[in-house]
Amino acid sequence: xxxxxxxxxxxxxxxxxxxxxxxxxxxxxxxxxxxxxxxxxxxxxxxxxxxxxxxxxxxxxxxxxxxxxxxxxxxxxxxxxxxxxxxxxxxxxxxxxxxxxxxxxxxxxxxxxxxxxxxxxxxxxxxxxxxxxxxxxxxxxxxxxxxxxxxxxxxxxxxxxxxxxxxxxxxxxxxxxxxxxxxxx
Amino acid sequence: xxxxxxxxxxxxxxxxxxxxxxxxxxxxxxxxxxxxxxxxxxxxxxxxxxxxxxxxxxxxxxxxxxxxxxxxxxxxxxxxxxxxxxxxxxxxxxxxxxxxxxxxxxxxxxxxxxxxxxxxxxxxxxxxxxxxxxxxxxxxxxxxxxxxxxxxxxxxxxxxxxxxxxxxxxxxxxxxxxxxxxxxx
DNA sequence: AACCATACGGAACCGTGTTCCGTTTACCAA
DNA sequence: TTGGTAAACGGAACACGGTTCCGTATGGTT
Numbered sequence: 001x002x003x004x005x006x007x008x009x010x011x012x013x014x015x016x017x018x019x020x021x022x023x024x025x026x027x028x029x030x031x032x033x034x035x036x037x038x039x040x041x042x043x044x045x046x047x048x049x050x051x052x053x054x055x056x057x058x059x060x061x062x063x064x065x066x067x068x069x070x071x072x073x074x075x076x077x078x079x080x081x082x083x084x085x086x087x088x089x090x091x092x093x094x095x096x097x098x099x100x101x102x103x104x105x106x107x108x109x110x111x112x113x114x115x116x117x118x119x120x121x122x123x124x125x126x127x128x129x130x131x132x133x134x135x136x137x138x139x140x141x142x143x144x145x146x147x148x149x150x151x152x153x154x155x156x157x158x159x160x161x162x163x164x165x166x167x168x169x170x171x172x173x174x175x176x177x178x179x180x181x182x183x184x185x
Numbered sequence: 186x187x188x189x190x191x192x193x194x195x196x197x198x199x200x201x202x203x204x205x206x207x208x209x210x211x212x213x214x215x216x217x218x219x220x221x222x223x224x225x226x227x228x229x230x231x232x233x234x235x236x237x238x239x240x241x242x243x244x245x246x247x248x249x250x251x252x253x254x255x256x257x258x259x260x261x262x263x264x265x266x267x268x269x270x271x272x273x274x275x276x277x278x279x280x281x282x283x284x285x286x287x288x289x290x291x292x293x294x295x296x297x298x299x300x301x302x303x304x305x306x307x308x309x310x311x312x313x314x315x316x317x318x319x320x321x322x323x324x325x326x327x328x329x330x331x332x333x334x335x336x337x338x339x340x341x342x343x344x345x346x347x348x349x350x351x352x353x354x355x356x357x358x359x360x361x362x363x364x365x366x367x368x369x370x
Numbered sequence: 371a372a373c374c375a376t377a378c379g380g381a382a383c384c385g386t387g388t389t390c391c392g393t394t395t396a397c398c399a400a
Numbered sequence: 401t402t403g404g405t406a407a408a409c410g411g412a413a414c415a416c417g418g419t420t421c422c423g424t425a426t427g428g429t430t
Contacts, residue, residue: 160295231378
């Protein structure tokens with residue numbers, strides 16, 4: 001039995017996702033709920049009926065891209081690149097994703113209000129990261145005791161404020177990736 | 186001409202600093218202003234008269250420790266340690282400082298409300314970090330093009346959520362420090 | 371003792387996430 | 401076509417945290 005929703009409800013959900021995506025691009029992920037509602041031409045109540053919390057709205061908007069990122073892990077491993085190179089590429093993808101979504105890295109942090117966002121990203125991506133780490137460790141290219149959760153959270157943290165002048169998040173991530181190599185002290 | 190303040194004002198400033206320090210320890214840096222006021226037995230207006238913004242209160246509470254950290258840089262360089270080791274120790278000190286102050290790393294981030302906090306930390310510590318980096322680069326131990334501002338902000342970012350289970354901020358910082366070494370790929 | 375600049379307390383204000391509830395509407399059945 | 405009803409809606413109201421404002425109290429000085 002498929003969930004039968006009223007036509008207006010389905011329409012509004014669509015409209016809201018579009019409006020939110022647009023608002024996130026122009027004003028960043030921190031755009032007030034009221035503004036998304038206004039942009040979509042609905043009341044705030046409607047947003048909360050469809051998305052119980054701000055975080056759920058954000059998750060819904062970015063779900064596709066998170067899935068794509070998750071699926072890219074195995075794909076990269078299968079390309080014949082060295083596992084360490086595959087890991088580096090995959091992390092690059094993740095960083096690209098975060099730094100191009102203004103405010104997303106910030107929202108990804110512990111903040112209790114974004115708990116479900118945090119949880120979704122980690123649930124989906126940590127296992128993939130774990131595969132890549134394991135493959136690279138197996139190949140003897142990197143240290144064998146790196147925890148994927150720590151790595152994902154660390155990389156996410158490094159992307160906070162990635163757009164502010166004078167801070168180069170990618171450089172920091174590159175240091176981390178270099179630091180994983182086993183031939184270092 | 187020394188700034189002549191009324192006795193009650195001086196007394197309250199003291200009381201407020203003590204109350205804030207205590208509150209930060211027990212409830213974290215994010216403790217509401219009203220709670221600090223209540224703990225000090227004063228009204229919120231009094232806090233704002235002494236510290237124009239939350240960030241200024243935080244700066245005042247931690248000023249001593251930031252100064253100590255800043256002064257430790259040259260000291261470490263003078264101890265005869267290799268510059269890279271001195272840099273590593275200094276970063277450890279900074280990390281210790283951040284992770285033991287619940288919520289401080291979070292507050293240190295771009296958040297506009299904490300602008301003065303952010304500015305104070307960076308103004309004071311980036312030059313010190315620059316000295317250590319330069320010495321290590323000069324000695325040929327690390328890459329020569331690392332920007333101290335990026336490094337400080339990155340390390341600060343890595344300390345966000347340092348107390349949450351499953352995340353190991355120190356490990357991430359260690360990767361960064363390892364990644365700086367010049368003998369790596 | 372009187373005066374007044376300084377300092378105080380805390381109510382009020384603003385912005386933002388979230389909840390609540392009276393009203394509207396899509397859908398189905400008669 | 402017309403009701404009837406459960407689903408959905410809009411937006412006022414609430415919670416909460418930072419900050420401002422202003423009438424009141426008081427330390428210090430004359």
